[in-house]
Amino acid sequence: ARPRVGYFYTGKSGTQLLTENLMKLYVRDFQAVPVVVKEQSTVYEAIVTMFLEDVGTLFVVDDSVCLSGVLSRKDLLRASIGQQDLNTLPVNVIMTRMPNIAVCEKDDLLIDVAKNLLERQIDCVPVIKKTAKGFEVTGRVTKTTISRAFVSLTDDDH
Amino acid sequence: ARPRVGYFYTGKSGTQLLTENLMKLYVRDFQAVPVVVKEQSTVYEAIVTMFLEDVGTLFVVDDSVCLSGVLSRKDLLRASIGQQDLNTLPVNVIMTRMPNIAVCEKDDLLIDVAKNLLERQIDCVPVIKKTAKGFEVTGRVTKTTISRAFVSLTDDDH
Numbered sequence: 001a002r003p004r005v006g007y008f009y010t011g012k013s014g015t016q017l018l019t020e021n022l023m024k025l026y027v028r029d030f031q032a033v034p035v036v037v038k039e040q041s042t043v044y045e046a047i048v049t050m051f052l053e054d055v056g057t058l059f060v061v062d063d064s065v066c067l068s069g070v071l072s073r074k075d076l077l078r079a080s081i082g083q084q085d086l087n088t089l090p091v092n093v094i095m096t097r098m099p100n101i102a103v104c105e106k107d108d109l110l111i112d113v114a115k116n117l118l119e120r121q122i123d124c125v126p127v128i129k130k131t132a133k134g135f136e137v138t139g140r141v142t143k144t145t146i147s148r149a150f151v152s153l154t155d156d157d158h
Numbered sequence: 159a160r161p162r163v164g165y166f167y168t169g170k171s172g173t174q175l176l177t178e179n180l181m182k183l184y185v186r187d188f189q190a191v192p193v194v195v196k197e198q199s200t201v202y203e204a205i206v207t208m209f210l211e212d213v214g215t216l217f218v219v220d221d222s223v224c225l226s227g228v229l230s231r232k233d234l235l236r237a238s239i240g241q242q243d244l245n246t247l248p249v250n251v252i253m254t255r256m257p258n259i260a261v262c263e264k265d266d267l268l269i270d271v272a273k274n275l276l277e278r279q280i281d282c283v284p285v286i287k288k289t290a291k292g293f294e295v296t297g298r299v300t301k302t303t304i305s306r307a308f309v310s311l312t313d314d315d316h
Contacts, residue, residue, distance in 0.1 A: 017175050019312050047239055056231075056281075075211075080238040082206055088210045111312060114305050123214075143301035144276070150308040151272050154177050 021153065022106030027113060028106035030149050031127050031139035036061045037091060039068055043079050044086040046071055057124035059137050060095050067103070067126060086091030103128045114146045117118060179311065185271060186264035188307050189285050189297035194219045195249060197226055201237050202244040204229055215282035217295050218253050224292030225251030225261070225284060261286045262299060272304045 035053045037046050039060055046058055050073065060069035071091055079094045080086060102125045104113045113125060127139030193211045196206050197218055204216055208231065218227035229249055237252045238244060260283045262271045271283060285297030 018179055022312055023175055040313075044239070047235060051232075051236070073235060075216075076251055077231060077235045077238060078204065078209070080235060081202070081244065086239065111309065114309050118302070118305055118309060143305045146305040146308050147272050147276055147301045150304055151269065151276060154269060 022111050023109060025110040025149050025152075026106070027104055027108045027127055027139070027141055028109055030110055030145050031106065031151075032139055032145055034059055034126060034137045034140045036137060037071070038061050039063075039090065039092045041091050042087055043076060043089045043091055046091050047076050047080065047086070048075065049114070055140075056142065057140065058091075059126050060091055060141070061137065062099075062134070064133040065136070066131070067098060067101065067128060068092070068134075068135050069097050070124075070126070071095050072123060098135075103135060103156075105124060105129070106138065110141070110146065110149050113141050114149075117141075117143060118147065170175045181267060181306050183268040183310075184264070185262055185266045185268055185285055185297070185299055186305070188268055188303050188310075189264065189299055190303060192217055192284060192295045192298045194223075194295060197221075197248065197250045199249050200245055201234060201242075201247045201249055201252060204249050205234050205238065205244070208234065213298075214300065215298065216249075217278070217284050217298070218249055219295065220292070222291040223294065224289070225256060225259065225286060225295050226250070226292075227255050228259050228282075228284070229253050230281060256293075259284070261293060264296065268299070268304065268307050271299050272307075275299075275301060275304065 035055045036059045037049055039062055048056055058071040059067060062068040075094050102116055102120055104125050104127055108129055124140055124142040126137045128135035129138050156157050193213045194205055194217045195281050197220055208216055214231050216229040218223060221225040233252050260274055260278055262283050262285055264285055282298055282300040284295045286293035
């Protein structure tokens with residue numbers, strides 16, 4: 001029989017191919033470096049750190065260097081128009097605390113983290129590693145990370 | 159001749175299909191509502207508006223209601239830890255001004271706006287309409303918008 005060269009049957013729609021490509025995008029390949037401050041830091045120190053490191057979210061760690069809180073630009077802005085002295089106010093008074101923090105792990109799919117960010121209306125989640133003492137912070141996924149992944153879909157290596 | 163049913167040749171790779179799908183995503187279908195303040199507003203009023211409207215970026219308009227500036231959460235946070243009185247400081251002192259503002263239009267591709275946000279390291283661009291008096295602000299595209307588009311790629315209607 002004559003071979004049918006040049007023909008192939010994928011049985012897949014564009015959406016299926018698209019979904020398959022999205023299912024190859026993992027947190028570990030896109031995550032950014034986390035920026036952390038200690039629980040004892042002041043709000044003023046946190047704001048300075050946020051500007052120096054140019055990030056929108058800081059993670060707060062306890063004495064075991066495990067995740068205890070999250071500080072967004074919004075939290076810091078709210079505190080800065082309050083009546084308290086930013087130089088003495090510790091970050092653990094204004095931070096979002098465990099267990100109310102959404103986290104992800106490096107082997108999670110980026111699409112799932114993106115859905116979580118949108119559902120919870122937050123800008124960033126820490127990438128964590130579970131240890132006996134708590135969650136070690138190993139990275140961060142932000143809406144910038146998601147935007148980078150979106151743009152990467154048109155690259156040739158996918 | 160026997161019809162070759164069940165076979166089709168697309169000649170397209172997964173990436174090409176992906177890119178084609180991305181080329182169907184326009185600003186007009188994903189843009190959010192813009193939140194604006196007047197040039198005469200104080201920084202304190204702008205911060206309150208940002209919290210009330212729950213947005214990360216405000217657009218500043220002149221007396222013709224045309225775009226004259228942009229205020230990010232970062233701009234407001236910087237101002238709030240400064241030495242000036244937020245109740246008297248007008249936003250036009252701290253805003254990013256035209257022509258240094260990246261803009262987009264409703265018929266632009268979302269992927270191009272995403273690239274622009276990443277390149278310029280900004281969180282948001284206004285969607286504008288050119289008029290004789292200047293740029294009318296009709297929407298906004300943020301990294302949240304881009305994240306929404308990313309998630310929408312797995313929906314069945316693409």
